[in-house]
Amino acid sequence: MRFLQETIRPSADLRNHYNEISKQCREENTVVIVTVNGRGDTVSLDYEEYKRMKARIELLEMLAEAENDVKEGKIAPVSETFEQLRDLLGEKPF
DSSP states (O other): OOOOEEEEEEHHHHHHSHHHHHHHHHHSOEEEEEEETTEEEEEEOOHHHHHHHHHHHHHHHHHHHHHHHHHTTOOOOHHHHHHHHHHHHTOOOO
16 A cells, blocks of 8 residues: 655635646646645545555545445346346356
């Protein structure tokens, strides 16, 4: 697991130093927390890092759903599932 470095900057820096912030996010793999009146408002990060984070979140959500299915007994043995698929496809087992 990777830990991202965080930097806090005021919103005025977004206007006045955008290129610097963008470079910091991309090249230094830093998350920039933008504040308004001293409070966190938005977060800026590299687009590739955003896609990786989004993919991890989606995977974790699928795993959580699968775990809930197991807890609620909404599962079937793999052999039964493949047998049903073969029946649907009209195939004979190996």
